[in-house]
Amino acid sequence: MNAAPSLGFGLGLRTVHYEAVLAGDHDVDWFEVLSENYMVDGGKPLYYLDRIAERYPVVMHGVSLSIGSADPLNRQYLKGLKALARRCRPRWISDHLCWTGVAHTNLHDLMPLPYTEEALAHVVERVGAVQDFLGRRVLLENVSSYVSYSASTMTEWEFLREVAERADCEILLDVNNIYVSGFNHRFEPTTFIDSIPIGRVRQIHLAGHTRHANYIVDTHDHPIVDPVWELYEAAIRRFGPVATMIERDDHIPSLAELAGELDKARAAAARVLGHASAA
Amino acid sequence: MHRLRDLQERFQRYLLEADESAVEGVFADSGGADVAVRRGVYFDAYRLRLIGALKVDYPVLVATLGEERFARIAREYMTSTRSSYYNLRWYGGSLGGHLKSSRDTAAEPWLAEMAAFEWALMAAFDSPDRDTLRVEDLAALAPEHWPEMRFILHPCVRVLHFEFEVPKLWKAHKAGEEVFGARPGAHPGRWLIWRQGLETFFRSLEPEEAVTLEVLAAGRTFAQVCERLEELRADAALRAAGLLKRWLQDGLIADMRRSIGH
Numbered sequence: 137m138n139a140a141p142s143l144g145f146g147l148g149l150r151t152v153h154y155e156a157v158l159a160g161d162h163d164v165d166w167f168e169v170l171s172e173n174y175m176v177d178g179g180k181p182l183y184y185l186d187r188i189a190e191r192y193p194v195v196m197h198g199v200s201l202s203i204g205s206a207d208p209l210n211r212q213y214l215k216g217l218k219a220l221a222r223r224c225r226p227r228w229i230s231d232h233l234c235w236t237g238v239a240h241t242n243l244h245d246l247m248p249l250p251y252t253e254e255a256l257a258h259v260v261e262r263v264g265a266v267q268d269f270l271g272r273r274v275l276l277e278n279v280s281s282y283v284s285y286s287a288s289t290m291t292e293w294e295f296l297r298e299v300a301e302r303a304d305c306e307i308l309l310d311v312n313n314i315y316v317s318g319f320n321h322r323f324e325p326t327t328f329i330d331s332i333p334i335g336r337v338r339q340i341h342l343a344g345h346t347r348h349a350n351y352i353v354d355t356h357d358h359p360i361v362d363p364v365w366e367l368y369e370a371a372i373r374r375f376g377p378v379a380t381m382i383e384r385d386d387h388i389p390s391l392a393e394l395a396g397e398l399d400k401a402r403a404a405a406a407r408v409l410g411h412a413s414a415a
Numbered sequence: 416m417h418r419l420r421d422l423q424e425r426f427q428r429y430l431l432e433a434d435e436s437a438v439e440g441v442f443a444d445s446g447g448a449d450v451a452v453r454r455g456v457y458f459d460a461y462r463l464r465l466i467g468a469l470k471v472d473y474p475v476l477v478a479t480l481g482e483e484r485f486a487r488i489a490r491e492y493m494t495s496t497r498s499s500y501y502n503l504r505w506y507g508g509s510l511g512g513h514l515k516s517s518r519d520t521a522a523e524p525w526l527a528e529m530a531a532f533e534w535a536l537m538a539a540f541d542s543p544d545r546d547t548l549r550v551e552d553l554a555a556l557a558p559e560h561w562p563e564m565r566f567i568l569h570p571c572v573r574v575l576h577f578e579f580e581v582p583k584l585w586k587a588h589k590a591g592e593e594v595f596g597a598r599p600g601a602h603p604g605r606w607l608i609w610r611q612g613l614e615t616f617f618r619s620l621e622p623e624e625a626v627t628l629e630v631l632a633a634g635r636t637f638a639q640v641c642e643r644l645e646e647l648r649a650d651a652a653l654r655a656a657g658l659l660k661r662w663l664q665d666g667l668i669a670d671m672r673r674s675i676g677h
Contacts, residue, residue: 172502178544178569180613200501206420213501232445238423242498243430244464244506247423255419282456286443288421320453347605351448353456 143227145195145398146381147391153262155215156391157292158191164395168381171198175216182223185200195339195379196221197308201231201266203276204259206238214269221270228338230275230308233259233296248281251288251295256302263303267366275338276300277308278328280316280354292317292349293331300336309375310341311367312360316352329374337375342368342401343383357386359397365404372408379406380405428462429454431497465493467505469604472507475588476526481595491517504541508534525579527600527662532581532606535573536617542571547666553659556671562638563674566631566659571610572667574620574628578603582617611666616620627658636674 144165147166149157167188174185187350188194200213234246249255251256268275278296290298300307309332318325344358360382361369372378384394428437441503442450466489470477477485492513498506511530514520520527543579556564579599588594605625608617620628630643637655643653662668 172504176504176541177504179539179541179610181541182544183613204419206423208500217499235423237498238420238427240499241427241431242500243427243461244468244498244503245460245662247426247457250419250422252418258419282448282453283450284445285422286440287418288443318446320445348448351453351456353460 137279137325142377143195143379144400146193146195146379147394147398148383148385149185149188149194150378150383150384150388151181151184152388153394154188157188159190160191162391162392162395163256164192166193166195166227166379166381168195168197168383169226170218171196171220171229172200174220174224185224186358194224194226196224196226196229197227197277198231199204199244199246200236200242202236202242203233203262203266203347204247204255205387206235206258209262209265214266217305218270228275228306229270229272230277230339232279233276233299234279246279248279248283248285248292249295250285251290251292253289254309256290256295256298259299260303263299263305267303267305273305275306275308277310277341278313279310280313280320280352282320282351282353284321291323291331293328297331297333300333307336308339309337309371309378311344311371312341312343312345312364313354315361315364315367316345316354319352326370329367329371332374334375337371337378340368340371340375340378341383342380355386356383360400365400368401369404369408372405377405377409426457430458433458435571462493463492464475465498466490468503469507469510469675472537473510473530475533475585475594476529477596478588478594479529479584480526488514488517490510491519510534525581525584525632528577528579529584529599531575531579532577532585532608532617535575535608536615539571539573539608539615542610545669546567548663548668548670550663553663553671560673562636562641564637565634565674566637566668567670568632568673569609569667569669572632573608574605574625574632575608576603576605582606582619607667609665609667616665621655624658627655630663631659 146166146168147164149167149169169185198217212366232246234248236247237243247299276299278292296307314325314328318328341357342360342364344360346353346355382394382398422441424438425441426568428434438454442454444450466486469489470525493512495513496509500506500512510532511527514527542565578601580597580602584594584597605620606617607620627640627644630640641651648654
């Protein structure tokens with residue numbers, strides 16, 4: 137597993153950066169596109185996607201797979217996802233280990249799952265169905281969470297590990313989400329990282345968040361904080377040169393500024409791996 | 416699955432209906448913030464996210480109503496309309512209908528018209544890409560075939576009827592004018608909305624052009640389009656050809672076909 141070389145250091149593609157991305161005056165190695173934003177009929181979104189995908193490696197990242205919902209999988213959504221993949225030929229496709237609604241309703245949020253044997257079996261079966269349909273393995277990302285359930289019988293990292301192993305899928309490890317959930321649920325983030333199987337992690341997410349008095353909300357509207365950089369180094373130490381990207385969804389700075397933050401990730405990875413071109 | 420479904424339905428009921436009893440005992444105390452605060456993060460985020468999406472869809476409506484009133488209307492809309500879409504892009508599609516029927520806004524019919532206008536602009540923005548027919552394509556056609564031709568509109572084309580001059584108000588906002596509380600003038604008419612390349616356009620249609628376009632869009636032959644126009648003016652064929660040329664230049668026509676039976 138992970139035999140393919142890492143893609144290096146990327147950014148989430150945002151509409152305000154379309155022209156700057158195409159102008160090419162940056163050293164961003166690859167771009168992550170939000171699948172749903174391009175599951176439209178035509179116009180600007182697909183125009184830019186086509187051009188950017190011609191010049192850079194892209195990966196698809198979705199928010200509506202709802203892999204843990206008690207509702208049936210949305211076949212129409214899966215068809216749309218497959219059609220988009222045919223169009224932009226992503227290196228991989230990812231979504232979140234969560235549910236986004238039930239009873240044909242979409243809450244448009246990444247709701248945490250109860251970590252139970254029942255939920256585990258349900259998710260594993262559905263990951264299998266999704267991978268069969270798409271004809272490829274998918275990556276699942278750990279989400280930030282604010283509640284935990286009385287029904288849970290295992291930890292989040294045990295649950296994630298079991299899903300990945302039993303369903304034979306890969307992991308998009310969001311280091312900021314580990315930090316946020318660790319703070320909110322009072323667990324040690326390094327315990328999470330150390331429990332994830334080496335070789336399953338294909339991509340890493342980094343992002344900023346908003347700190348409140350006694351909880352943290354994953355807002356993607358600030359620069360990455362130092363403790364998250366430290367966790368990132370711990371992750372690279374364990375998983376090696378994994379493709380890394382920064383997500384920014386609000387208060388979006390210029391591409392140059394974000395690329396500068398990405399350089400910090402490059403430097404951190406190089407420090408850990410002991411050479412200049414880490415990934 | 417039974418317990419997972421039950422848990423998800425309970426959490427969702429709390430989020431959608433503010434029913435706190437639904438989640439009694441569902442969440443564990445994992446230290447730090449109180450459970451009510453934690454679940455409240457999801458409660459607030461749901462509302463902020465959907466209101467935020469509606470604000471993106473309807474920027475001029477927001478400017479006209481003001482943030483506060485728009486948020487109140489959006490909350491009301493959220494109560495009556497759940498999202499079943501995998502993309503928030505589609506959630507706001509029935510806001511116009513809501514504005515028409517809501518007690519708060521029914522007496523201001525231009526609000527629903529503004530919603531319809533902004534929604535149509537967005538629909539044109541990401542409507543299907545398709546080649547357009549060019550003036551040269553038509554010029555290459557032997558004149559004797561013109562009467563039997565049917566024309567297919569580009570899928571980006573929308574024609575809307577407004578009682579009020581909402582596009583004028585929209586333009587005023589885009590030009591930086593204050594539109595809060597503005598009431599557009601009453602001026603019934605049809606408006607054409609379309610996309611050419613990546614740019615979205617709109618313009619008013621004179622009654623004659625509107626009628627002609629309607630007949631053409633209904634799949635009638637060019638001869639039938641001319642017949643309809645003859646009811647309005649003498650030089651119908653010349654006028655119809657002129658209109659067709661303009662529509663071709665604007666990229667409104669996707670294709671043409673010879674009528675079956677000729």
